[in-house]
Each structure stands twice: as structure tokens, then as C-alpha cells.
Amino acid sequence: MRVPPLPADRWDEDVDDALRVMLPRRLRNPESASNALSTLARHPALTKAFLTLNVHLLFRSPLPARLREIAILRVAHLRDCVYEWNHHREAARTEGITDDEIAGVARGEAADAVDQLILRTVDELEEKSNLSDATWDGLCAHLDEHQRMDLIFTIGTYNTLAAAFNTFGTRSEYER
Template identity: 60%
Template sequence: MPLLPPLPADRWDDKARFAFAGMLPRERQNPEGAGTALATLARHPDLTKAFLGFSVHLLYRSTLPARLRELAILRVAYRRDCTYELTHHTELGREVGLSADEIASAQRGEAADDFEQKLLAAVDELDETSRLSDRTWAALGERLDERQQMDLVFTIGGYTMMAMAFNTFGIELEQER
């Protein structure tokens, strides 16, 4: 049983639905359409509205190439043992062209491409030390500009925070509801 289950349908009010404006189409601003994670966040509409603005940037507006974003998120999800993130971002990884082998390798912190290996190592370093060394920052700067590097740091941090929340609340996969 989740610590915080999705907000029941009879408790969805205009404020809960409004929290998803700009993130979800109107027809999905309900307990079934939002999915378990967002329906759980609906318990705190003000926090949800603020947090989703940041999340939308990370997922849709980031300067980080989608492939690199998904590799980083997959590594975070694995390190944080977050089944919800891992499942959803495995699918998103496939959508951006990652193979099953690349997805599995990213979870292990391994990549055939030298730069992608540096990126995965950066996830580990940031997770372990809460900062990137000058050497790692410079290595990332070989292919990423300053904004992309910033988006990477915030992606790793944002998805680490989400994994903590999802694991604590007991967010279940949609088919498990």
C-alpha cells in the first residue's frame, strides 16, 4: 500500500486540475488521465504547479540532447532504485533511439561511447559528492555548452529528487493500480 496513494477522484477539485494546466491536456487533468505519479502529486496542488514548471523544462525544454537526458535519467533511476522512473524512462529512452542494450548499460553506468561514459560517470559523481569536479566539468564541456551542462546538473538533481519522492510516497506503476 502506498504511503500516499493517488488523490481519489471525489477529491479532485478545480485547484487540483489547475495544477496540471500547461503540463497535461484538459482531458487528462483527472485521476485516470494523470497517471499514478501526477495523481499523487495532486494532493498538494500548489507544490505540484511549481514543481511541474521545472519538470516540464527538464523533459521538454532542456538544451540537453534527448539521448543524453535519458541516459542520465536512467542512471539516476537505477542508482535510486526507482521503479517508476526506470520503467517510464526506459520507454522514453526507446523513443529517443536508445537500444535495449544501451538502456541496460546505462543503468550499470556503462556506455560504448566515450563521451556517454563520461556523462554516466558524472551522474555517479554528482550523486556521491553533490558536486562535479573541475575535471568532470571540463570533460563534459568537450561536447556540451554551458547551458547544456547546467541542464545536465539540474536534470540529475531533479530526477534524484523525484526518485526520493516517488520511492517515499510509494508511487506504483499504472498497471499495478
């Protein structure tokens, strides 16, 4: 681990304030917070700023949760981010995404046309940081403007998190 979770004796008011953006009081401690949040807590100002965006994308976005989780899983697969894959595999299951559908995400395949469009969106952004007109038009047919914007920011945010988790050596609480 290059950047380990913050030791319990260094959790202070700044850390509590940073994590308040996402976690209820009972979870803002080194025993309850995830390895990811405990690692990010080493830099409270960055954590607070980042979590403001992340909370929107996870809990306040008009983007359907199913599509969000498909996009995040595809990012995690492409970035080989075990931490992100494991956590969002569980979130995907909670959203009713089956294990067969999750396996399809890793292959870049989906039976549902909108799910496949989301996979193509992630792949195109990965390849050239832009979308083809056909992919954009497809998104316009299924998502409103705010949903499309949130999708692009979700993909970018989880690319950033994958880079951070992989570089820091953040360990997953789940097995792959």
C-alpha cells in the first residue's frame, strides 16, 4: 500500500468534517468507514471537495442507478480497479443487475440496448475522451440533458477514483 488508511489516532475534526458530506456520524470513524474513505481522509480538504461531487453522482443524480452502476463497473473493468469493481458489483446487485449482466459488462456486452449504449459510451470516452455523434444521439434518445451530463461526469469521476485506488494500493473489503 502506497497510501494506507489514516491511523485511528489521527482522526480529528477536519476528517470528521470532510466525511460529514457523505457519512452519518455513526460511520465517521476508522472502524466503520471504508478503506477508500479512510485513505482519502489523509487529505481532508480534498476529500470534502471530492465527496461533494461524488455524493451528487451517487445519491442525487437523475441518472438511473442501474445505468450509473453499469458505467462504473465498465470503468472499473477497463482500469482493472479491484476496489471499484468489488464495491460497485455489490451496488449493481442491489440495483437488480444480475451476475450474468455483470459478467457481460466486463466483456463489453449487454442484452439491453440502453445498457449496451452505456458500455459504448464508456469505451469511447476511454479511447478518445469524446463520443461519436451516433453514441451522443443515442444518449439523447434515452436520457435528458442532466442525465447525460451526470453520465459523463460519473465516468470521469470513477476513472479518477480507479487511478487513485490503483496507485494508492487501496485494498478492497470484498474478494473479487
